[in-house]
Amino acid sequence: SSADRYAVFGHPIAHSKSPIIHTLFAEQTGERLTYTAQDVPPETFETEVRAFFAGGGKGLNCTVPLKELAWKIADHRSQRAELSRAVNTLALRPDGTIYGDNTDGIGLVRDLTVNLGLTLKGLRILLLGAGGASRGVIKPLLEHGPAHLVIANRTPEKAFQLADEFGDLGLIKGCGFSDLGTESFDLILNATAASLAGEVPALPKNILQTGGYCYDLAYGSEPTPFVLWGRDAGAAVSVDGLGMLVEQAAEAFQIWRGIRPETRPVIDALKSREHPC
Ligand code: SKM
DSSP states (O other): OOOEEEEEEESSOTTOOHHHHHHHHHHHHTOOEEEEEEEOOGGGHHHHHHHHHHTTEEEEEEOTTOHHHHHHHOSEEOHHHHHHTOOSEEEEOTTSOEEEEOOHHHHHHHIIIIISOOOOTTOEEEEEOOSHHHHHHHHHHHTTOOSEEEEEESSHHHHHHHHHHTGGGSSEEEEEGGGTTSSOEEEEEEOOSGGGGTOOOOOOGGGEEEEEEEEESSOOSSOOHHHHHHHHTTOSEEEOTHHHHHHHHHHHHHHHHSOOOOSHHHHHHHHHHHSOO
16 A cells, blocks of 8 residues: 655745654654645635545644634644644544644643753743744643743733633733833743744843743744844753754654654754754
8 A cells, every 4th residue: 555645734835844854753663654745825725635635645734824724624623722723733534534633832842841851840931922823832831830921922912812811720921022121031932923034022131031041933944033032142042943843743643643753863863954064
């Protein structure tokens, strides 16, 4: 029989490292599959998803700007997909229905705690941005018992709303970027949509606790502007979301194939591709 087919849909998609990640996972686990990237604009998303599965495709990842549409197209969803109201992983079930999950939040927390070795308990965390990327990571972060979580957004109302929605889960509040400055944080996470266009919110440097951590949920082959900001602000660790990308992929791979690949060798391989010596 031929290899099972998987793909990532996004718009744009050329930058995606998902095909190489899943190809490395398949080699490592001995699973036979192909994984490609396809540029799919929102207008044709539903048609392309149906065509992919009708043509024998087994699973999809969906990235910007398709995650809310992927949520809508799913016939069943995990609890974490419901909470984030976004889906990055679709799987075709044997009965022909589509299952939707969101592996981004668990991917972030695994990268922070397992790969970077951070203890989130007791940390003062600042989350920049109140869009889809933030929504998916709030619950997994709160489950690790931070001292508190502040969500800051250019439009403060969106941050208030998000804080309100997750309010019963712990100490969480929303504010505008301009309200920041009186308090410092141990961990700053950048989940703004503007960062995809290379923009960083204007933050006071002393907002980062000396020796604190900066983490950009976006990834790129160059250090992102936020990663550079963190280094400049004296962060002990300032990294992009490559580790999160590999971890969310491992979780998707497990949903599809029932086997969990090791992430460390794949993260190392991707890093050495970026900085060949
Ligand atoms: O959630 C992930 C998605 O599964 C794949 C991806 C990519 O290929 O760049 C990025 C994230 O949105």
